[in-house]
Amino acid sequence: MSGFDASHSAAVLWAPECWPRLPQRLVEMLLHFCGAPDWLVTIGGLVAAAGTVVGVFLTGFALLSLIERKTLARIQNRIGPNRAGWFGILQPVADGIKMLTKEDIVPTKAEWFLHLLAPILIVVPSILALGVLPYGREWVPVPLDLGLLFFFAVGTLTELAVFMAGWASGSKFPMLGAMRAISQMVSYELPLMLSALGVIMVSGTLSLPGIVAQQSGFLLGFIPAWNVFTPWGLSAGLVFYIASIAEANRCPFDLPEGESEIVAGHMTEYSGFKYALFFMGEYLGLFAISGLGITLFLGGWQAPFPGLGSVPSWIWFFSKLVVVIFSFLWIRGTFPRVRIDQLMRFAWLCLIPMALLTIPAAGIWHFAGGGLIGWAVTVPMLLVPWVVLTIHYNKRLAPATRTYTFADS
Amino acid sequence: MAEPFHPYLPFLLWWVPLLPLIAGAVIAILPNRYGRVASQIATGALFLSCLIALAALLCSLTPGKMASSIPAVTWLTFGDVALQVGLWLDPMSAAMAAMVTFVALWIFVYSIGYMEKEARFGRFFGFLSLFCGAMLFVVLSNSLLLLFMAWELVGLASYMLIGFYFEKPTAAAAAQKAFITTRVGDMAFFIGMIWLYRQSGTLLFYDNGNGLLESGVLHSLAGATTVGGLAVSSAAALLLLVGAMGKSGQVPLHTWLPDAMEGPTPVSALIHAATMVAAGVFLVARTHPIFSAAADLNGLSLPLIAAAWIGGITALYAALVALAQTDIKRILAYSTVSQLGFMMVALGTGGVAAAMFHLIAHAFFKALLFLSAGSVIHGCHEEQDIRRMGGLRHAMPKTFVTYAVGMMALSGFPFVFSGFWSKEAILHKAQIWPGGHGPFLLAGAAALLTAFYMTRQALLVFFGVPRRPGVAHPHESPSVMLVPLYVLAAGAVLLALVGTPVWPWFEEWISGESARFDSGALMKPEVMHLIGLSLAIVTLGVGASWAIYRNVSSDSQAADPLAGKLGGVWRFLEQAMGFDALYEKAIIGPLAFFAGAIDALERQVFVPLMAVGESCVKRIGRWTGVSDEKGLNDGFDRLCSGLQNRAVSASRSQSGRPQAYLRAIGLGMSVLLILYFWLIA
Amino acid sequence: MTPLLILCPMMILAALGAVWLARPVHAALFLALALALTAVVYLAVGADFIGLVQFMVYVGAVAVLIVFSLLITRPGDEAEELLRRPRSWVTGLACTLPVFAVLVYAASRHTCLPDAAPENPSLSVESFGRVLFTTHAPAVLAVGVLLTAVMIGAALFAKEAHASSHTEPTRKPNTPGDS
Amino acid sequence: MNSSQHPRSRGRWSIPGLGLLKGLAVTAQNMLQSYYRKDRMTTVQYPEQRAPISPNFRNFPFLCYDGSDPVAGLRCTACSICEKECPPQCIYIVLDRDRSGKSLKRPKVFDIDVSVCMNCGICAEVCPFDSIYMDGEYELSTDDRFGGLLFGLDRLSKSAEYHATLRPDQATEVAARRHAEEQKNLAVQAAKAAKLKAEKEKNAPEPSTEGEHA
């Protein structure tokens, strides 16, 4: 990125498409007119850009923590937080104040440094991952050529952080929770990455803006050319969706912190601000992985209907994000938590085979040019294994009927 | 008429062999209880591939487009060497593919009825599909390498099918015998293949002038000489011939073929008619240009002569042995060996087209015969001994008719049966062969005997009175088994239409010329002469057999009428001229003797020596004991404890810890390094 | 050059930590740090793709695997034992120092490459992938077969051990909670 | 999971995933209807709204008095049965006496330490004077841990009307009984008085004139 380019016209600067970059431009302009050297202008602009992303998503985090509680309450026919501010709108602030003012407890047996490092390491990769997503036509904070690889690479750091949290707490529940979390994350990372492979093959690039650009246009004039509207894309997207629920430790795959079994998993020995950091890391990770799913399968910032070019593209991205996040909440409000053996079996026996199958399907689709032949070959190729695997999973791999000795069933 | 099919040919032809292979793979992962589904998959896949093969046959009928290469696919690249595989469609392979798929399809249908009650029903069809797919690759391959791989697959599938009843020790032994015997030939084939590759740098048959079977490469192959002035092409061809002998059951590698009767009857039909044994003959036919590359002016070359003689000998030998057999399937097996000998004669004497015609005709009527025999066996409740049958034409009239058609085609009944014309063509080729009359005479005698023993078999099985003690009443087979018989019988008859001298369409087509109708061809003196000879042979054989076996005793234990007249010769024939015994003596015997000798050495020499040593040691021990008692006791103890202490401290270095060893190694290496630099400085 | 000057001492320190620290978990975490620093070095010299792969495989998979097995086996600290057995590390040093000397010697011989040689351009994924899947396709296939075999093998190991733990129920259970 | 019988009983299965979708539909319905069907919402907005408490609800004890004077109308006679029966011994009673030391049959001190009380209700069970009952009040939080939770007579004494609002059935029953007893007592006293009078009349020859004077 070069220094400030004075040739930016005011029209471009103030266009709705560019609003999210306003802070960056303004800081650059300010520094430029103050006579700062070029490198300082660049760095200042980058800091402002990063600040925009972080600010947007921290606000999102605050709102989400409230909306999640409200939604879950409504699903359970309750009202939810409504005391702090109008309709409880200030609840996140109240929570934040509570978290910040709580005592920070470090257990005697804990290793204080790793204990401190873990919550930080949980937040960092999420923010890094958020940095490479394309939010709009003009809004890509860091346009990397290897964006997807970068996303997955930093994503792996979370596992080490969880391990640190579990181990450094020096107590049993965190340790058990960390072991669960690591085995779950390792298992579900495979289908996650494998399902992204098909997209890489078809778009021929690892750059996330490139992947979004590949999904532009409309089929038959009204169906958006998103990957999810192809047979392999639907299959891979489904795998990606399920695996991302597990990667984000969301219900029904939230056993690392299954409060009815192991208190709070690896976060058991944390309190106050560190605990809040864990929460923040989790929500930011949720945003990041939903954003990646949108980028890979739901067309990123592409508009869902033709003729909507005047609407700023980042609005589409965030609308999709809201829909996806809401689906996560809905699922959390609906399904009970699964058992750990069911969880692992599902990953290894259902998701990974399906993710592997989508790769040849994507290849066939690519070389068949996507026409009727592509549909004719890939639909049965994917549909049959899905049906067979799910029925098989339901019938044979589900645990045997339990008989209760002391209770009438 | 097949014009619209042409553009899709390169894509579709791959599916001819691939469909059965895929079916086999699918069946392999199906649970055993889905046997019926498996049979449907296998038959359906073969049906599709049969349709494609017939379409391909139609394509190759178009003049000028008779040969088409399916673009080669690079299979593996090692450095700058690329191994290519591809398919080749010419009249020969088209006809073979159509025949294999068609005959095998009906064998599949037949198996659905025949193997119905089998526990491993599904697996059987998996193997059958694998077998067919491999054979189709053999037939359609445009590369010696692909052919060889498919060839080995054929061997594997035959091994599994012959040993299908692996609980039976004889079946398991027969499967091993088949596998190992053909392996002898395969080794030669492999060496020949590698030699050809080394000499020519390619394994593709046709490759725009650079292929193995095209003139440029053939010239260079024939030009190079090896041991004894033999052209390289001839030497390699001889090796290929050995491979073909192993697969096609030529003397002396034929012993596995009769034993292969241990497999289920449809398997026998498949092996003898369409797939396994035909592979050998097809190999020679396909590589015939190599065989004749170094031919002299008369068209003679060493491998061709060898093929002709081996074929003749095999034909006569097997026919003789078949005379004395009593197992219905064994007779058919030997007749197959004999007919393969015919084909070899034809190949040796230059009649590739005649050989192919006989191969295809034989496929039809031999499949027919085997399936009919299976029907008979099925109807007689798994009875295979012809001495215990008889009079079956009343019990199973439909089977009788089809069997009679097959038997007459095999014996060479004149004019309306394909066997007559194909055999006649071979004899014609053999007769005019410039290399001598030996193969012709051998083949003629074999034809006579063929008519004889086939008539004998038919008489014993279907005529006369029932001779079956303790066997329940025979019954006709279900229609799922009969329909294939009708179809194949029709084929055995109808094929005669395209191979008569009057309209030798098939041979001309194979040779790449357009056939024309020539009613005068029948009147040519040499053709008339030969037809007369054939007629005489058949009449003589059938007549003699009729005379001898017309009134066979109704006692199933009674000796064969010929046995008394021939005496020892009969028994010799019954033992298949002692080939098995010969191998027993020549190969297994010495090995057993060697083992026995070593055993004897152990028992007779070493054990007594040990006994002597033992007594010596005992004596010494007693003496030492005494001397020890007498005063060495103390000193010896001290010595012992001292030794023990040293041993303990020495054993401490063997800590069993890998790192200690590693460190020791590292230290040694460091010392060496220091020494090295010291010496350099 | 500047990033390297910053990174190299950190790498050395991290490796020292991985080798010298008494607590196995600390050693493993330092290994993870060292591997991550290597990835950063790769990024710094322009091998972006390799750097990210290194991060993903080593930090994301290998380090996590090592740490996970440490969690399962719960080894005790090694400090005392290492000090109590000076023989092992004295001999270890005796073995490794000459190796180090030889390596440094070899390295010094190789720096006679022209320092002013033009630097290779950084790694472009597209051309890299093209080379990988054309010239080296057999090697990729071989690695694929190897990885499949490893997966099956590791699963078999785990399975067998599982069976044996069933047959020998008398073994003393692991004493938990030393951490 | 869709069948009403057993989730995965042999031989019955449906389209995979259908059960999940049904579950999602149920929760979606819950969520949407919560906005317009008020009968779904059961939340009571506490400080503004309160749920009526059940007559069976019991919290800490209180002392009941009749009439309007909490001292004079107190039913308690300081008999100390409750003090003795109380399992955690959170009741402390001092009997009120006059100068001469004669019992006034009322408590001078009646303390209950509600931080000790375990709400068992035994005191209310054993009280023969219908004096002590379990209260329904629950907003007792205080910042004075000791003094604020030691309830004296002033906090414990509550009127019989309060009891009637808390547990109407019990209160009317008790009131009726007490009234009957009172009537009986009155009758007995009247009888006694009549007897006394009769004896007096027997002793005195002309009681009637005396009575008229009285």
Add this chain to the structure above:
Amino acid sequence: MTPLSLLLIVSSLWFTLGLFAVLTRRNAILILVGIELMLNAANLNFIAFWRYGPPDPDFTGPLFVLFSIAIAAAEAAVGLAIILMVFRHTRSTDLNRLDSLHG
């Protein structure tokens, strides 16, 4: 000091340290740590020579590193599986306790 020689020195130090760990560590998993260090030292050399060495249009260095990484991952997986199996049998990952072959 050129970047190449700097990287070479770091890599030789890493190799030496890894070897030292292999020779002196007692825990089998930590020996694996040492082996990983040695492997990475080699990888570092490949990258260093590719970057600062003679021109290399075929990406030989990165390719070798890529394969080496794949194989190292396989090695780690199998090695840890073996160690875990040993652990299940002997309840220890201490190599010095696995000396049933001692003299």
